[in-house]
Amino acid sequence: MQLSISKPAGTRDLPHLALCTPQGLAILKAIDHPLESPLSAPVTIATLEAFTDAWNRHDVDGLLSFMHPDGVFMTAGGPQACGSRHQGHEALRKAFPGAWATVPDAQWINGKHFVQGDFGVSEWTYVGTSTDGSRIETDGVDIFAFKDGKILSKSAFRKNRPNLPAAK
Numbered sequence: 001m002q003l004s005i006s007k008p009a010g011t012r013d014l015p016h017l018a019l020c021t022p023q024g025l026a027i028l029k030a031i032d033h034p035l036e037s038p039l040s041a042p043v044t045i046a047t048l049e050a051f052t053d054a055w056n057r058h059d060v061d062g063l064l065s066f067m068h069p070d071g072v073f074m075t076a077g078g079p080q081a082c083g084s085r086h087q088g089h090e091a092l093r094k095a096f097p098g099a100w101a102t103v104p105d106a107q108w109i110n111g112k113h114f115v116q117g118d119f120g121v122s123e124w125t126y127v128g129t130s131t132d133g134s135r136i137e138t139d140g141v142d143i144f145a146f147k148d149g150k151i152l153s154k155s156a157f158r159k160n161r162p163n164l165p166a167a168k
Helices: 017-019 020-033 044-058 060-068 088-096
Strands: 067-074 085-089 107-116 119-129 135-147 151-158
Touching: 044 060, 044 107, 044 119, 060 088, 067 088, 067 119, 085 088
Parallel strands: 067 151
Antiparallel strands: 067 085, 107 119, 119 135, 135 151
């Protein structure tokens, strides 16, 4: 694609359009990287709050709506150094329910979220009842990378606290 944009005399090498508006920068980015979505809304704290709400609803479709098509989920536990690694919507659709398979009432509460550009962190307390009746209450964090307004990677880390006795 050929784009001709005039610029005022004495300006640097950036076209005038980029100097005027954020949309101009997005258009220039689209020209340089046409496969990227330049007008994607950035991920915000509200995005991470809504993502947590989808986890608490055990809503796989809701979770996938936040994930980039090439998204990666690295679980807190598993056989690899990263836990277990799952990539792409098909793999994520199978992996996400594993988070509540043995803890059917799993919830992530007391969330605190941080977003800076394409990086984010969520801090939370994981609570629930294991299938043997024991209670889980442990703190953890998710570390995120974002791309095109979606979650590109979610890496979960959780304290290794023994389960609490079953409620009587």
